[in-house]
Each structure stands twice: as C-alpha cells, then as structure tokens.
Amino acid sequence: MRAALRRAADTDLAYGDPFGSRELRTRLAPFLARTRGTVVDTETLSIHAGSTQALGTIARTLLEHGAKTLAVEDPSHRWRTATLEASGLELVPVAADSDGLCVEALPDVDAVIVSPAHSFPLGAALSPVRRRALVEWAVSGDRMIVEHDYDGHFRYDRAPTAALQALAPSNVAYIGTVSPLLAPTIRIGWTIAPSRFSETIGGVTMRTTFAQPRLDQLALAEFIARGYLDRGLRRARAAYKRRRDLVARTLPTTGAAAGLFVHVPLPQATDEDRVLREARAAGIALDGVRANAIGFVDPGVVVGFAASPEPTLERALAALSPLIRGA
C-alpha cells in the first residue's frame, strides 16, 4: 500500500474508471491467464467490489441484453441465489450432484450459472463429459454461461482444471474474487466477459456504486507485480491442503479435491438442522446442504477449513466427529 501510494498521482484520488484501475487489470489479466487458464485482456476484465457485486452486475447485464431466465445449480449458495433473485432474472433450479450441474437436465433458459471447479455446497467438480456438454449447449443455442469461480485456485491432488471460460470465451461471463487468495474483507472481485457486454457492465457499475476504491486496487496491482500473489497462492495451497487432509482423515467427506470446504453427507433421515444446532452449541459454525437448496435434496453439512489453524481444527473435529457419526 505504501509503494502504491508513493506512485499514485493526484488524479488517482478521483472516482476513476467504472471498469477498475488499469494498473490492476494489466497485472491481474496475466495472473488469471496463468493460474486459471482464462482467455483475458485488460478490455474484457472488470474489477468489482467482491464476487457478490460481480454476480449482481453480470445478472443485470444479461437482463439488459434480453435474458429473462437463469438456471441455477440446486443446491447452491443461498446468498448467491438471493443476489441473483434481486437482479430481476427468473431463476430456474436445476439439480446438481457429485459430478456437478446435471447439464442433461438443463431446460430452455437464456443462461446458467455454474461453479465447475468446485460447486457449493457439494464440492463437486463438473465432470469432463458435462463440461463438454455444457459448452455445446451454450454455443449451439447462443446462450450464456456464468462461471462462478470463487475458489478454483485451490486444487490439491493435481493441477487445477482450467476455467471453462477458455473453451467458449464468447459464451461465458467469468467471475472470480480475491477473497480465498488474500482475505474476504479486501472486497475485490472481477469479471471476464465478452466485449459486447462491456458498455452495459460499465453502466450498471456506475449506477450501482459509481467506481471501486482505487487505492486497494493499486496496492493489489503492486502485490501481483512483486510476485507476492503467486507466492501467497503456493503457500496457501500447501497450508490448506494440510487442513483439508486433517478434515478428510476424520470425517466421511466428499468434494475434498478442491476448494476451501468439504461436504459431509448425512443419512437421508437425518435432521440437518439439529446437527447444525448441536454443532453451534459446541462452538462450531457449519453450513448445511438443505439450508442452501431450493428443492428437496439429501441432508449434509459443509465444513470450511481455510480460516482455522490446525490445532483449532483438531479440537473442532474432535467435537464434531461424534455428532456426525451419531447422525
């Protein structure tokens, strides 16, 4: 931040570009191409105040370009659903399972939102067959895919699967965020969208928030330029892998190959709410699968491990394990 401020001009204190600082976009575009395999340049990349604002902006942009219906993975994050619902698009739930979104079940909608690298709350990676089918569905039908890549930098047992966006850049609006890479409170997210949407994205941003805070962006640009973000990512991946291993050794997890949480399925008859309440009483904040579903789905809990150091995690797992096995 000091280095960024030293270099900043007086004009850097004004509102600035609704697409975000050019310095940051210039540094971030090659980072994303390198680490997520995206097809991106400074013109198709926009900065937003975290991925929630990016989601709302993309949803409103699609709406202004004539889209009316958006398929969403069910279950998927209830806050994502709430943000998308507020945009005015009509949401159409489509089942998601341990291979990700059930692409074969997609109805005739204008767009779909999906997290191919690691779905929430099931933690699924979209299977190769479904990836191909999804791209085919979008390209052949002139439809849009919103790729919500909120923790795709974290894959533990092999190199991360590249973003879907690279397969069909004209049919994908890609959304990412600095939250899992650095810290959620930084509130920097980004979109990569086909250039035909750029003007609308800028207009929606100006009406929503006018512009993003530039000093944080300049600091992040400097952080990337110095190689700190790459280094931080390598370190975080190693640390999170140790935490993930600890959870996966103790609990019967699925969705543990990537991301910052695992899914623990519960027997069908389990009262998910009761498990969440009991965990809360033991001082453990969990999320639930049914708590994030629109339709009827099997119960389960979501165990996030990224924010807890190993000793904390060990204590939590010792308390949680009998609760889960008891269910």
Next chain:
Amino acid sequence: MRAALRRAADTDLAYGDPFGSRELRTRLAPFLARTRGTVVDTETLSIHAGSTQALGTIARTLLEHGAKTLAVEDPSHRWRTATLEASGLELVPVAADSDGLCVEALPDVDAVIVSPAHSFPLGAALSPVRRRALVEWAVSGDRMIVEHDYDGHFRYDRAPTAALQALAPSNVAYIGTVSPLLAPTIRIGWTIAPSRFSETIGGVTMRTTFAQPRLDQLALAEFIARGYLDRGLRRARAAYKRRRDLVARTLPTTGAAAGLFVHVPLPQATDEDRVLREARAAGIALDGVRANAIGFVDPGVVVGFAASPEPTLERALAALSPLIRGA
C-alpha cells in the same frame, strides 16, 4: 492504515458486518453529530461503498417497505437519477429553483429526495420556510425524506446549516460521503436511517455487495480518532473558500455559499451544449444544468473548483470567462 492494521485481529479479515465496522461507526457517529447536527448512534448509522451505493440501498429499502413513488428535484444529478431509476421506484420530477426544492409543488408521493444544504446543479440551499414545510409534509403524511447531503460540510460565510435529519429523525434517511472530505476514490459513504429500516438495509447490502472493505474503514476510524478528519475539514474549508472566491470574483455565479461547485446561469436562449463543447475544446470539463434536468429548465453551467489548485483555476477561468460572457 499502518496503525489500523497493527491493531486488526485475524477475524477483521473476514467479511464482517453488512452495516460496516463498529469501530468506524463508533467514531463517525459523534463526528456527524458534531459537524452536521445529525441525530445518530452506532445502530442507526450504516457504512456503504460511497453515496451512490447508499442511494441505491435506501431506494431499495423504501421499496421493500412499500414505497412506490419518489419525488426528485428537477434538475438534479443525472447519475443520481439513473441510480434511483434502477432501484425500481417510480421517479416524479418536482421543480427546484434558487431556494431549493419547490416543496409547495410536491405531489402525493411516498418519499422525496432532496439536498437541502446545497442542491446540484443549482447550488441552492433550501430556504427556511421550505425546510419547515418539507418536514411538516413528511411528518403529517407519514412520508420519507431522503436527505442527500453530499457536500454539506462546506459552507463558507457562516456555520453550516444543520442536517434536516435532526428535525425529523423518524422521517428522514440521511446519506453522506467521505468523497468531499478526503477523496472520492476511498468509496466510503454512510446512511442514518430510522431503526425500523435497519434489517432491510442489512439485507439489501448483503445481496448487493455482502459487506464493505473493512481495512479502509478501520483506517478511517483511526483517522477520525486522531482528530485528522476535523483538522482536514478545517483546512479544506479554508482552501476551498479561496478557490470559491476566485471563481465568484470572475464569473456571475449563484449557489456559491456552500459546496464544491458554483452554478453559472446562462441567458435563456443560450445553447448550453455549445458552451460545454467550447469549454471542453479549451481543456475545461464543465457540467451543464440542462444536462442534468428531466424537464425544461434554464441553461447554465456547473463549475467545480475543489480539485484544482489556484494557478490551474486562474488559467481555466481566464479561458472560460470570455466563453461565458460571449454566451
């Protein structure tokens, strides 16, 4: 920022409260009470990403509480109009003149947005008679006033008029911003709203942007605690007064008693666009009155002086003066 980061806990890096950091609200509430006369505590104060986001959040909050129609000063800032229009409220333009909003012309609407300290683009302060009438209109009819106090800290020839909010805290949602106090790119704004709206404001914020960046908020809290914001305000007021005086000596201004711009009326037959174009050709960015109007209004230009040091301002005024007099 260094001091704020030194004190920050690990948990300060998580998403945090949609109402903004408690540290900042605890420091900002007495600052606003002292400098703008608002009735405010940490529970009625919320932090937003600048006043544009605050405007959208308040508009959507009113809508969720049953409001359908919002009267807007005509002329008023076109970007404000665009933000409010995007919220889903139906906007009803009401004339504004050199005494501010024509309160006597208010139709039967659910709410009104007004900048009583210094309207844009006319630079008017709402007259005492109209202030009283507006409060009476709101209280007697159970209606809401949105007080958009974007530059009310700057009054040059006497102490600032206190915010209208103090006269009817239950019927006013107050909006302010750090932009004129520090710098626009910081993107911190605030609302003071009756507590019956709090839950909705939190919900709208979570769906729009989830939470605001906390490190900037902690830094601003520290900045206020050290007395820097009060000191900066005194300095800025003195500097801006010199710049304002310079403009007012050179051009036939109105609306120069407060704020960071003056209004220069043009003769009725003037082609405002041509004046703006000619100024732009001379390297001077002006805004226009008609450019910010919904209905038919007299032409005029808006000369912002806050961001230009005096030598720059002198050169600009030397180029601008013949253009204005020529019109």
